[in-house]
Amino acid sequence: MKVVYPREQWCVACNLCEVACMTEHSRTKDPLKAYLTERPRPVSRTKVEYRPPLAISVMCRHCAEAECVEACKNGTLTRNEETGRIELDQDRCLGCWMCIMACPYGAIGQVAMHVGGEERRVANKCDLCPDRDVPACVAACPNRALVFEDRG
């Protein structure tokens, strides 16, 4: 299956992957509103780890043996057998954070969402942008430090 691979040797730490991810997963799909006015504020599902001189954008690997799926108690995280993607159903998430503990890449984060008028925090991770041909982060990367490939 195709997933996003970071190529850290070309990451310039510009954070545009984060901006693109956040925008893509916002209600308005507009970076200005996504950052400045939307509430709850969307959160990027990839994170540029920047410890100069090293930089790498880290997001869900959609592991073949996914620790997060093993750790999830109520079926919020599942593998889609058809696509191979690890899917996260935020409506089911109870916020126990076992997936965050289990993920060896630190690729799962939290995001606030409105459920029935109240705001609660749920797990958040890369969904490979199901509405796009190429994930937003890959399309935004100016130096091909993120590639969308099937490496078998």
Added chain:
Amino acid sequence: MLYKNPYNNYFDYVVQRDLDRCIRCKACVTQCSYGANFYDPDREMIYSLDANCVGCMRCSTFCPTDCIRIVRNPDAFRPNANWKDNNIKDLYKQAGTGGIIITGMGNDKPFTNYWEHMVIDACQVTNPSIDPLREPMELKTFLGRKPERLEIGRDGDITTKLAPQLVLETPIMFSAMSYGSINYNVCESVARAARELGTYWNTGEGGLPKALYEYGRQTIVQCASGRFGVSPEYLGAGAAIEIKIGQGAKPGIGGHLPGEKVLEGISETRMIPVGTDAISPAPHHDIYSIEDLKQLIYALKEATRYEKPVSVKIAAVHNVAAIASGIARAGADIIAVDGFRGGTGAAPKAIRDNVGIPIEVAIAAVDERLRQEGIRNEVSLVAAGGFRNSSDIVKAIALGADAVYIATSALMALGCTLCQQCHRGRCAWGITTNDPELARRVNPEIGTERLVGLIRAWSNEIKEMLGLMGINSIESLKGNRDRLRGVGLSEGELQTLGIRQAGT
């Protein structure tokens, strides 16, 4: 200006940020390698230190909401036709430091640009133009000594022994830029592009990194006065050898690589300690005459079994024609002449902006002189120094060049915005820096594609221009000055360029 000397606080650019549109993504902060943009966590805002801005526009191009504008500092000294801003600022700087002002890239002063005063002829009615999309059009170029006459055997083969030639699919090569002045990723981009395009790149005087030996067949290896990185393997690796006598940006002085840029890989390739300034001697200390030059040319030919053409690169200076004639007679196969708009990684500003002559007149003078002396066939003439587009190249070839070298344009294809900070080793576009974090900004995959794109585009335009002149081979354009006319030039300039006034 706190803690700063007020005399040094006249800065060139202002970073304007529309705070309503700033999303604090910090792209501008991480991209600026000069510390001009910073994030203040207390106020949760991004601010700029305008005095640090060099105007490279890395931040404004990366801003995802286009909220940054880099503008010229509107602060103005009292207008003075004699004392321009840069005269004043340079003077202050020197009074404070007592040093020579070093800068990067080529001469930026408004000297006459002769390309802009030459126009190209076209066919109408009585002589047919050629459509390069429908008919064959030849850009193939051979560089090297050509025989006075060809003898053909009974079976139709050429029996004359030919001197070694460089074969170019397009008359554009990548000019000398040393490993060190540009980083490995840029060298690799250029080398890969040269291979893909069927042309050549030039190592400059910094040697050839071991990992790039695989591109040897597309490489012109340079031997300069510092002899950095020159070894038998190096000479053997290239397709041709170039003796660098001079460089257009700084005629009369040697190469400068500031110690800040001499890191591990550069140190190994140049065979000098890490962190030492690599200052090439102004002259080759074994070349004080044409006879001495001849000795080096033949020493290099001998060392490579007469299998590779030897080029001699000189800066375009007042007596360039006579010097070129001497070089031809010393046995060079190629003469590369670098005009005063040629770039550099580091040169004293006073020299860059005032020494040398434009490449346009140098081509005309050299070609004319070699023809007069009947030795034009003995050398190929490669012109360098400030080619900005395909029409500059067409005009150069019509004036008498066999091919051209480009370097500034090549770096621009990789993102260079001509901010002239190459000597500082902090290039925000990742070109003239060896800092591993910054050098990553040039991904050779993308770099190669962009260089190939540029040369393909220019080659196609050259074909179009040949076609409209009714010429189907670049060979027929060489020295064909009748296809050029001058506009707005004096009698003396027309005569030097060997072209006629438009309308005559």
